[in-house]
Amino acid sequence: MQRFIASACSGAPAAATAVHGVFAQDYGSIGDEGLGERLEQMSQLLSAMQASPAGAKLIEAVLQRVQNGVDQLPPDLLNDVVVEKNEVKVWEGGRERVLGRVEENLARAIDTAKDHAALRRKLQSAAGEEPIYLSRDPATLAAFFDLPLPDMEAILSLFRGCFDHRGNFQKPLFEKRVPELATYHKKIFAVLWEFLKDMPHRVDRLSFLNSLQLMIKEIRQPLQAVRILLSDFMGDPAQVSYPDRNAMMLCTQLLRTYTKEINVDIELTPEEILRVYTGLDGQVVNYAGWKVNGDQKRFLTKIVSIRKRITAALDPGLAGAAAMPLKFLLALEREVHIFLALGGGRTAESILHSALGVYGSPESLFYSAEEGRRNFYALLQHLSVLIRGIGRVGTEVDLLLIDRVRWGVPESPLCPLPPAAATRCG
Numbered sequence: 274m275q276r277f278i279a280s281a282c283s284g285a286p287a288a289a290t291a292v293h294g295v296f297a298q299d300y301g302s303i304g305d306e307g308l309g310e311r312l313e314q315m316s317q318l319l320s321a322m323q324a325s326p327a328g329a330k331l332i333e334a335v336l337q338r339v340q341n342g343v344d345q346l347p348p349d350l351l352n353d354v355v356v357e358k359n360e361v362k363v364w365e366g367g368r369e370r371v372l373g374r375v376e377e378n379l380a381r382a383i384d385t386a387k388d389h390a391a392l393r394r395k396l397q398s399a400a401g402e403e404p405i406y407l408s409r410d411p412a413t414l415a416a417f418f419d420l421p422l423p424d425m426e427a428i429l430s431l432f433r434g435c436f437d438h439r440g441n442f443q444k445p446l447f448e449k450r451v452p453e454l455a456t457y458h459k460k461i462f463a464v465l466w467e468f469l470k471d472m473p474h475r476v477d478r479l480s481f482l483n484s485l486q487l488m489i490k491e492i493r494q495p496l497q498a499v500r501i502l503l504s505d506f507m508g509d510p511a512q513v514s515y516p517d518r519n520a521m522m523l524c525t526q527l528l529r530t531y532t533k534e535i536n537v538d539i540e541l542t543p544e545e546i547l548r549v550y551t552g553l554d555g556q557v558v559n560y561a562g563w564k565v566n567g568d569q570k571r572f573l574t575k576i577v578s579i580r581k582r583i584t585a586a587l588d589p590g591l592a593g594a595a596a597m598p599l600k601f602l603l604a605l606e607r608e609v610h611i612f613l614a615l616g617g618g619r620t621a622e623s624i625l626h627s628a629l630g631v632y633g634s635p636e637s638l639f640y641s642a643e644e645g646r647r648n649f650y651a652l653l654q655h656l657s658v659l660i661r662g663i664g665r666v667g668t669e670v671d672l673l674l675i676d677r678v679r680w681g682v683p684e685s686p687l688c689p690l691p692p693a694a695a696t697r698c699g
Contacts, residue, residue, distance in 0.1 A: 356383050
C-alpha cells in the first residue's frame with residue numbers, strides 16, 4: 274500500500290515525503306511540534322491524492338491509518354489540542370500557539386480521537402463495581418494514571434486513611450494528608466478527581482468536593498486542574514453525568530485567586546461571585562476562555578445535551594425512568610452559566626444570550642409545564658444568574674434583551690410573583 278500511495282503522489286515530492294507518516298508508529302510519543310508537522314504533511318499528502326485519480330481511490334484507507342495514529346496521541350496533548358477553522362492550536366506559556374493548518378478530514382480525525390479517548394476512559398472507570406480507590410489491583414490504576422506503581426500504592430494508602438471505620442469520608446483526616454498527597458503534584462489532581470467521580474455516597478462527594486480546594490491551594494497548579502476538568506466535561510458532549518456539575522463548580526473556584534468559601538462546604542456556587550471583578554486568576558481565565566472558544570463545537574454540543582435533559586425532565590412521562598431530576602439539571606446549567614460569565618469570551622456570550630432568551634420569555638415551555646410550575650422559584654433564580662452573567666459579558670444588544678425580560682418576568686399561576694422577586698429579576 275505504501276508503494277501505491279507514493280506512486281500516486283509522484284508528481285508532488287513534498288507530499289510523497291509525508292507517506293511515511295501514514296505508517297508511523299510514534300504517535301504515542303509525539304510532542305506538539307511533531308504533531309503540527311505531521312498533520313501539515315498529512316494535509317499535503319491528502320491534497321495530492323485528491324488531485325490524482327489513482328490516489329483518490331486510496332484516501333479512505335489513508336484516513337483510517339491516520340485515525341489509528343491520532344487515537345494513540347498522548348492523552349494530555351490530545352485533550353489540549355483544539356482545531357478552529359482548520360487551524361490546530363495549543364495553549365502554551367499563557368497564550369495560544371498555532372501548530373499549523375489541516376485539511377478538513379484531519380480536523381475531524383482529531384475530534385473523533387477525543388470521542389474515542391472519552392469512551393476508553395468510561396470503559397476503564399466502569400471496569401469494576403467497587404470505587405476505584407478500593408481497587409485490589411493498583412497496577413492497573415498505575416497504568417491508567419501513568420504513575421509508577423509505588424506512587425500509586427502510596428496514594429491509595431493515604432486516601433484510604435481519609436475514611437472512618439464506617440467508610441465515611443472525613444475532611445479533617447484528608448486535611449492532615451494534604452501535604453503528603455501534594456508531593457505527587459504532577460498527577461494528584463487527576464487521580465483525586467477520578468476518586469471523586471467514583472464516590473458512591475452523596476454526603477461523601479460533597480465533603481470531598483469541598484476538600485479538593487485545599488489540595489488545589491497546596492499544589493498551586495490551577496491551570497492544570499482546569500485543563501483536566503474541562504477535558505472531562507467536554508469528553509463525551511452528547512452525554513450528561515452527575516460529575517459534570519462538580520467539574521463546573523471546581524472550574525469556577527479555580528478561576529479565582531481567593532475563595533472565601535474554602536472552609537465552608539457548599540453545594541452551589543454563590544450567585545454573589547458574579548458581582549466580583551477582582552481576585553480572578555488572569556492566566557486561568559484566559560485559558561478557560563480560549564478552550565471554550567477553540568473547542569466550541571464540543572462545548573455547544575454539551576450545552577444542547579443539558580438543555581435537552583432539562584426539557585425532558587419537564588415532562589417526566591416522555592422522559593422515562595432514566596430522566597435526571599430537574600433540580601440537578603438546573604443546578605448544573607446554573608454552574609455552567611456562572612463559569613461562562615466569569616470566563617467570558619464570544620462563545621460564553623452567545624450561550625448566555627441564548628439562555629436568557631429562553632428563560633426570560635413568559636411563553637417558555639419551562640414556565641408552562643407542570644414540572645416547571647412546581648420549580649418556579651428555582652427557574653427565577655436561574656434567570657437571576659443569567660441576568661447577572663449577561664451584565665458581565667454582554668453587549669448593548671443584550672441590554673435590550675434584559676429590558677424586555679424586566680417587563681415580561683413570568684408569573685406562576687400557582688405562585689404569584691412577589692414584589693421582591695420581581696425587583697430582583699428586573
